[in-house]
Amino acid sequence: MHKIDIHTHIMPEHIPNWFQKFGYGEFIHLEHHKPCCAKMIKGDKVFREVEQNCWDPHVRLKEMDTTEVTTQVLSTIPVLFNYWAKPGHGLETARFFNDHIAQCVVHEPKRFIGLGTVPLQDIDMAIREMERCVKELKMPGLEIGSNINGKNLSDPYFHPFWQAAEELGCSLFVHPWEMMGENDMMKYWLPWLVGMPAETARAISSMIFGGVFEKHPKLRVAFAHGGGSFPFTIGRIEHGFNVRPDLCAIDNGVNPREYLGKFWIDALVHDPKALDYVIDVIGGDKICMGSDYPFPLGEHHPGKLIAEHVKDHKLRDQMLASNALQWLGLQ
Numbered sequence: 001m002h003k004i005d006i007h008t009h010i011m012p013e014h015i016p017n018w019f020q021k022f023g024y025g026e027f028i029h030l031e032h033h034k035p036c037c038a039k040m041i042k043g044d045k046v047f048r049e050v051e052q053n054c055w056d057p058h059v060r061l062k063e064m065d066t067t068e069v070t071t072q073v074l075s076t077i078p079v080l081f082n083y084w085a086k087p088g089h090g091l092e093t094a095r096f097f098n099d100h101i102a103q104c105v106v107h108e109p110k111r112f113i114g115l116g117t118v119p120l121q122d123i124d125m126a127i128r129e130m131e132r133c134v135k136e137l138k139m140p141g142l143e144i145g146s147n148i149n150g151k152n153l154s155d156p157y158f159h160p161f162w163q164a165a166e167e168l169g170c171s172l173f174v175h176p177w178e179m180m181g182e183n184d185m186m187k188y189w190l191p192w193l194v195g196m197p198a199e200t201a202r203a204i205s206s207m208i209f210g211g212v213f214e215k216h217p218k219l220r221v222a223f224a225h226g227g228g229s230f231p232f233t234i235g236r237i238e239h240g241f242n243v244r245p246d247l248c249a250i251d252n253g254v255n256p257r258e259y260l261g262k263f264w265i266d267a268l269v270h271d272p273k274a275l276d277y278v279i280d281v282i283g284g285d286k287i288c289m290g291s292d293y294p295f296p297l298g299e300h301h302p303g304k305l306i307a308e309h310v311k312d313h314k315l316r317d318q319m320l321a322s323n324a325l326q327w328l329g330l331q
Helices: 016-020 058-064 089-109 124-134 156-168 187-209 231-241 273-283 304-309 313-328
Strands: 004-011 028-034 037-042 047-050 071-075 112-116 141-145 171-177 221-223 264-265
Touching: 004 313, 016 089, 071 089, 071 171, 089 112, 089 124, 112 124, 124 156, 171 187, 187 221, 187 231, 231 273, 273 304, 304 313
Parallel strands: 004 071, 071 112, 112 141, 141 171, 171 221, 221 264
Antiparallel strands: 028 037, 037 047
Protein backbone atom coordinates (compact mmCIF):
# COMPACT_ATOMS: atom_id res chain seq x y z
CA MET A 1 0.00 0.00 0.00
CA HIS A 2 1.59 3.27 -1.18
CA LYS A 3 1.21 6.08 1.39
CA ILE A 4 2.22 9.72 0.90
CA ASP A 5 1.93 11.94 3.96
CA ILE A 6 1.50 15.55 2.79
CA HIS A 7 1.55 17.08 6.28
CA THR A 8 4.80 16.53 8.17
CA HIS A 9 7.15 19.02 9.79
CA ILE A 10 10.92 19.05 10.14
CA MET A 11 13.60 21.39 11.44
CA PRO A 12 17.42 21.35 11.35
CA GLU A 13 19.25 19.85 14.31
CA HIS A 14 21.33 23.02 14.67
CA ILE A 15 19.79 26.45 14.07
CA PRO A 16 21.75 29.71 14.30
CA ASN A 17 20.91 31.91 17.28
CA TRP A 18 19.32 34.66 15.21
CA PHE A 19 17.87 36.28 18.33
CA GLN A 20 21.41 36.91 19.46
CA LYS A 21 22.66 37.82 15.99
CA PHE A 22 19.86 40.24 15.04
CA GLY A 23 19.11 41.50 18.55
CA TYR A 24 15.31 41.27 18.53
CA GLY A 25 12.29 39.08 18.01
CA GLU A 26 11.27 35.52 18.75
CA PHE A 27 13.59 33.56 16.48
CA ILE A 28 13.81 29.88 17.37
CA HIS A 29 16.97 27.93 18.10
CA LEU A 30 17.49 24.54 19.74
CA GLU A 31 19.13 23.76 23.05
CA HIS A 32 20.13 20.09 23.12
CA HIS A 33 19.93 19.58 26.86
CA LYS A 34 19.74 15.76 26.92
CA PRO A 35 20.03 12.85 24.46
CA CYS A 36 17.32 12.57 21.78
CA CYS A 37 15.56 15.68 23.06
CA ALA A 38 15.87 19.45 22.71
CA LYS A 39 14.26 22.63 23.95
CA MET A 40 12.98 25.06 21.36
CA ILE A 41 14.10 28.47 22.60
CA LYS A 42 11.89 31.28 21.31
CA GLY A 43 13.87 34.48 21.65
CA ASP A 44 15.36 33.87 25.09
CA LYS A 45 12.50 31.81 26.57
CA VAL A 46 11.69 28.09 26.41
CA PHE A 47 8.86 27.51 23.91
CA ARG A 48 8.47 23.73 23.93
CA GLU A 49 10.40 20.48 24.04
CA VAL A 50 10.78 18.32 20.94
CA GLU A 51 12.15 14.86 20.32
CA GLN A 52 14.78 13.58 17.93
CA ASN A 53 12.25 12.68 15.22
CA CYS A 54 11.71 16.41 14.72
CA TRP A 55 15.17 16.82 13.17
CA ASP A 56 16.80 13.42 12.60
CA PRO A 57 15.96 11.91 9.17
CA HIS A 58 17.21 8.47 10.23
CA VAL A 59 14.81 8.29 13.19
CA ARG A 60 12.09 9.62 10.91
CA LEU A 61 12.73 6.90 8.32
CA LYS A 62 12.53 4.17 10.96
CA GLU A 63 9.19 5.50 12.20
CA MET A 64 7.95 5.79 8.61
CA ASP A 65 8.81 2.14 8.06
CA THR A 66 7.04 1.15 11.28
CA THR A 67 3.83 2.89 10.14
CA GLU A 68 4.25 1.91 6.46
CA VAL A 69 4.57 5.47 5.17
CA THR A 70 6.22 5.42 1.76
CA THR A 71 6.94 9.12 1.40
CA GLN A 72 6.74 12.22 3.57
CA VAL A 73 6.22 15.73 2.26
CA LEU A 74 8.50 17.82 4.47
CA SER A 75 7.64 21.37 5.51
CA THR A 76 8.94 23.68 8.19
CA ILE A 77 7.21 24.19 11.54
CA PRO A 78 4.92 27.27 11.30
CA VAL A 79 6.61 28.94 14.30
CA LEU A 80 9.66 29.16 12.01
CA PHE A 81 7.87 31.21 9.31
CA ASN A 82 9.30 34.39 10.88
CA TYR A 83 6.90 36.63 8.94
CA TRP A 84 7.20 39.24 11.70
CA ALA A 85 10.95 39.68 11.13
CA LYS A 86 12.62 42.36 9.04
CA PRO A 87 12.39 41.19 5.41
CA GLY A 88 16.10 40.56 4.93
CA HIS A 89 16.25 38.54 8.13
CA GLY A 90 13.13 36.63 7.12
CA LEU A 91 14.78 35.77 3.81
CA GLU A 92 17.95 34.58 5.53
CA THR A 93 16.06 32.23 7.83
CA ALA A 94 13.82 30.95 5.01
CA ARG A 95 16.81 30.13 2.83
CA PHE A 96 18.44 28.26 5.72
CA PHE A 97 15.36 26.08 6.28
CA ASN A 98 14.84 25.54 2.55
CA ASP A 99 18.42 24.42 2.01
CA HIS A 100 18.08 21.97 4.90
CA ILE A 101 14.88 20.43 3.54
CA ALA A 102 16.39 20.23 0.05
CA GLN A 103 19.37 18.31 1.45
CA CYS A 104 17.04 15.84 3.20
CA VAL A 105 15.41 15.17 -0.17
CA VAL A 106 18.76 14.78 -1.94
CA HIS A 107 19.80 12.08 0.54
CA GLU A 108 16.46 10.21 0.38
CA PRO A 109 14.71 11.23 -2.87
CA LYS A 110 12.29 8.29 -2.81
CA ARG A 111 11.22 8.88 0.78
CA PHE A 112 11.05 12.68 1.03
CA ILE A 113 9.50 15.52 -0.99
CA GLY A 114 10.27 19.07 0.09
CA LEU A 115 8.14 22.19 0.45
CA GLY A 116 9.81 25.56 0.93
CA THR A 117 9.00 28.60 3.02
CA VAL A 118 9.27 32.24 1.88
CA PRO A 119 9.35 35.67 3.59
CA LEU A 120 5.84 36.82 2.74
CA GLN A 121 6.36 40.08 4.63
CA ASP A 122 8.06 41.19 1.39
CA ILE A 123 6.32 39.94 -1.77
CA ASP A 124 9.26 40.57 -4.11
CA MET A 125 11.63 38.63 -1.84
CA ALA A 126 9.01 35.90 -1.42
CA ILE A 127 8.62 35.48 -5.18
CA ARG A 128 12.39 35.34 -5.72
CA GLU A 129 12.77 32.67 -3.04
CA MET A 130 9.81 30.76 -4.47
CA GLU A 131 11.56 30.77 -7.84
CA ARG A 132 14.75 29.47 -6.20
CA CYS A 133 12.81 26.73 -4.41
CA VAL A 134 11.12 25.56 -7.61
CA LYS A 135 13.91 26.06 -10.15
CA GLU A 136 17.10 25.43 -8.16
CA LEU A 137 16.01 23.27 -5.22
CA LYS A 138 13.50 21.36 -7.36
CA MET A 139 10.71 21.67 -4.81
CA PRO A 140 7.17 21.20 -6.14
CA GLY A 141 5.71 23.76 -3.75
CA LEU A 142 5.67 25.90 -0.62
CA GLU A 143 4.05 25.92 2.78
CA ILE A 144 2.52 29.28 3.74
CA GLY A 145 0.61 30.63 6.74
CA SER A 146 -3.14 31.19 6.97
CA ASN A 147 -2.56 34.91 7.40
CA ILE A 148 0.52 37.09 7.13
CA ASN A 149 0.92 39.54 10.00
CA GLY A 150 -2.84 39.87 10.23
CA LYS A 151 -3.41 40.26 6.48
CA ASN A 152 -5.98 37.85 5.09
CA LEU A 153 -4.92 35.90 2.01
CA SER A 154 -7.51 37.87 0.02
CA ASP A 155 -5.51 41.09 0.47
CA PRO A 156 -4.47 42.70 -2.86
CA TYR A 157 -0.93 42.68 -1.44
CA PHE A 158 -0.71 38.97 -2.32
CA HIS A 159 -1.92 39.22 -5.94
CA PRO A 160 1.59 39.11 -7.47
CA PHE A 161 2.42 36.09 -5.33
CA TRP A 162 -0.62 34.10 -6.51
CA GLN A 163 0.16 34.98 -10.10
CA ALA A 164 3.79 33.91 -9.77
CA ALA A 165 2.82 30.64 -8.05
CA GLU A 166 0.34 29.85 -10.81
CA GLU A 167 2.85 30.60 -13.55
CA LEU A 168 5.55 28.50 -11.85
CA GLY A 169 3.16 25.62 -11.20
CA CYS A 170 4.08 25.91 -7.52
CA SER A 171 1.77 23.93 -5.22
CA LEU A 172 0.80 25.60 -1.94
CA PHE A 173 0.11 24.07 1.46
CA VAL A 174 -1.73 26.49 3.77
CA HIS A 175 -1.14 25.86 7.46
CA PRO A 176 -2.83 27.76 10.32
CA TRP A 177 -0.69 29.91 12.58
CA GLU A 178 -1.11 33.11 14.63
CA MET A 179 -4.68 32.06 15.40
CA MET A 180 -7.17 34.88 15.73
CA GLY A 181 -8.16 35.41 19.36
CA GLU A 182 -5.26 33.23 20.51
CA ASN A 183 -4.34 35.41 23.48
CA ASP A 184 -7.92 35.32 24.76
CA MET A 185 -8.16 31.53 24.99
CA MET A 186 -4.81 30.13 26.06
CA LYS A 187 -6.31 27.89 28.75
CA TYR A 188 -7.13 24.27 27.87
CA TRP A 189 -4.94 24.41 24.69
CA LEU A 190 -7.90 26.07 22.94
CA PRO A 191 -5.81 27.88 20.28
CA TRP A 192 -4.83 24.45 18.93
CA LEU A 193 -8.16 22.73 19.51
CA VAL A 194 -10.60 25.35 18.20
CA GLY A 195 -8.44 28.25 16.98
CA MET A 196 -6.62 26.29 14.30
CA PRO A 197 -9.81 24.96 12.64
CA ALA A 198 -11.27 28.47 12.60
CA GLU A 199 -8.01 29.91 11.26
CA THR A 200 -8.03 27.47 8.33
CA ALA A 201 -11.66 28.34 7.58
CA ARG A 202 -10.60 31.98 7.58
CA ALA A 203 -7.92 31.25 4.99
CA ILE A 204 -10.20 29.26 2.67
CA SER A 205 -13.04 31.78 2.92
CA SER A 206 -10.68 34.69 2.30
CA MET A 207 -9.30 33.08 -0.84
CA ILE A 208 -12.81 32.31 -2.11
CA PHE A 209 -14.41 35.68 -1.31
CA GLY A 210 -11.30 37.53 -2.49
CA GLY A 211 -11.52 35.84 -5.88
CA VAL A 212 -8.10 34.16 -5.64
CA PHE A 213 -9.35 30.84 -7.02
CA GLU A 214 -11.45 32.66 -9.62
CA LYS A 215 -8.53 34.74 -10.91
CA HIS A 216 -5.99 31.91 -10.67
CA PRO A 217 -7.83 28.70 -11.59
CA LYS A 218 -4.62 26.72 -12.11
CA LEU A 219 -3.41 27.26 -8.54
CA ARG A 220 -3.01 23.97 -6.67
CA VAL A 221 -3.73 24.69 -3.01
CA ALA A 222 -4.12 22.27 -0.10
CA PHE A 223 -5.27 23.18 3.40
CA ALA A 224 -4.27 21.48 6.64
CA HIS A 225 -6.42 19.72 9.26
CA GLY A 226 -9.24 18.64 6.98
CA GLY A 227 -9.89 22.20 5.89
CA GLY A 228 -10.52 23.15 9.52
CA SER A 229 -14.09 24.19 10.24
CA PHE A 230 -14.74 25.32 6.66
CA PRO A 231 -16.41 22.11 5.36
CA PHE A 232 -18.68 22.07 8.40
CA THR A 233 -19.76 25.71 8.00
CA ILE A 234 -20.12 25.90 4.20
CA GLY A 235 -23.90 26.00 4.61
CA ARG A 236 -23.66 29.07 6.83
CA ILE A 237 -21.06 30.66 4.55
CA GLU A 238 -23.21 30.10 1.46
CA HIS A 239 -26.31 31.40 3.25
CA GLY A 240 -24.45 34.55 4.25
CA PHE A 241 -23.34 35.01 0.65
CA ASN A 242 -26.95 34.73 -0.52
CA VAL A 243 -28.61 36.98 2.05
CA ARG A 244 -25.90 39.63 2.39
CA PRO A 245 -24.16 39.91 -0.98
CA ASP A 246 -23.48 43.54 -0.11
CA LEU A 247 -21.05 42.26 2.54
CA CYS A 248 -19.88 38.92 1.13
CA ALA A 249 -19.90 39.24 -2.66
CA ILE A 250 -18.08 42.54 -2.98
CA ASP A 251 -14.95 41.04 -4.60
CA ASN A 252 -16.30 37.82 -6.12
CA GLY A 253 -19.87 37.15 -7.21
CA VAL A 254 -19.52 33.36 -7.44
CA ASN A 255 -21.28 31.22 -4.84
CA PRO A 256 -18.67 29.84 -2.38
CA ARG A 257 -20.07 26.33 -2.82
CA GLU A 258 -18.87 26.38 -6.43
CA TYR A 259 -15.28 26.12 -5.21
CA LEU A 260 -15.78 22.82 -3.40
CA GLY A 261 -13.61 20.31 -5.22
CA LYS A 262 -11.29 23.00 -6.57
CA PHE A 263 -8.76 22.77 -3.73
CA TRP A 264 -7.32 19.95 -1.65
CA ILE A 265 -7.41 19.21 2.08
CA ASP A 266 -5.61 16.67 4.21
CA ALA A 267 -7.59 13.96 5.99
CA LEU A 268 -6.53 14.91 9.51
CA VAL A 269 -10.01 14.98 11.08
CA HIS A 270 -9.62 12.29 13.81
CA ASP A 271 -13.16 11.01 13.36
CA PRO A 272 -14.70 8.47 10.92
CA LYS A 273 -17.96 10.41 10.58
CA ALA A 274 -16.05 13.63 9.91
CA LEU A 275 -14.04 11.82 7.24
CA ASP A 276 -17.25 10.60 5.59
CA TYR A 277 -18.57 14.15 5.65
CA VAL A 278 -15.53 15.81 4.06
CA ILE A 279 -15.42 13.10 1.39
CA ASP A 280 -19.03 13.94 0.58
CA VAL A 281 -18.56 17.73 0.68
CA ILE A 282 -15.04 18.26 -0.69
CA GLY A 283 -14.80 15.14 -2.85
CA GLY A 284 -12.68 12.03 -2.38
CA ASP A 285 -10.37 13.05 -5.22
CA LYS A 286 -9.33 16.17 -3.30
CA ILE A 287 -8.43 14.61 0.05
CA CYS A 288 -4.86 13.55 0.86
CA MET A 289 -3.35 11.64 3.73
CA GLY A 290 -1.78 14.03 6.22
CA SER A 291 -0.66 13.28 9.77
CA ASP A 292 1.02 16.40 11.25
CA TYR A 293 3.98 14.16 12.12
CA PRO A 294 5.78 14.26 14.53
CA PHE A 295 3.50 16.25 16.83
CA PRO A 296 1.05 14.85 19.40
CA LEU A 297 -2.07 16.46 17.95
CA GLY A 298 -1.50 14.56 14.70
CA GLU A 299 -2.49 11.06 13.61
CA HIS A 300 -0.03 8.78 15.39
CA HIS A 301 -0.34 6.01 12.81
CA PRO A 302 -0.49 8.02 9.56
CA GLY A 303 -3.24 6.92 7.19
CA LYS A 304 -4.82 4.46 9.62
CA LEU A 305 -8.22 6.16 9.56
CA ILE A 306 -8.30 6.10 5.76
CA ALA A 307 -6.98 2.55 5.47
CA GLU A 308 -9.45 1.11 8.00
CA HIS A 309 -12.53 3.24 7.31
CA VAL A 310 -12.64 3.80 3.54
CA LYS A 311 -14.01 0.58 2.06
CA ASP A 312 -13.79 1.58 -1.61
CA HIS A 313 -10.29 0.41 -2.51
CA LYS A 314 -9.90 2.81 -5.43
CA LEU A 315 -10.90 5.79 -3.29
CA ARG A 316 -8.71 4.58 -0.44
CA ASP A 317 -5.66 4.37 -2.72
CA GLN A 318 -6.42 7.82 -4.14
CA MET A 319 -6.53 9.36 -0.68
CA LEU A 320 -3.42 7.55 0.51
CA ALA A 321 -1.23 8.51 -2.44
CA SER A 322 -2.42 9.53 -5.91
CA ASN A 323 -4.35 12.63 -4.81
CA ALA A 324 -1.14 13.92 -3.23
CA LEU A 325 0.75 13.45 -6.50
CA GLN A 326 -1.97 15.32 -8.36
CA TRP A 327 -1.83 18.24 -5.91
CA LEU A 328 1.95 18.36 -6.13
CA GLY A 329 1.89 18.18 -9.93
CA LEU A 330 4.10 15.09 -9.85
CA GLN A 331 1.96 12.70 -11.87
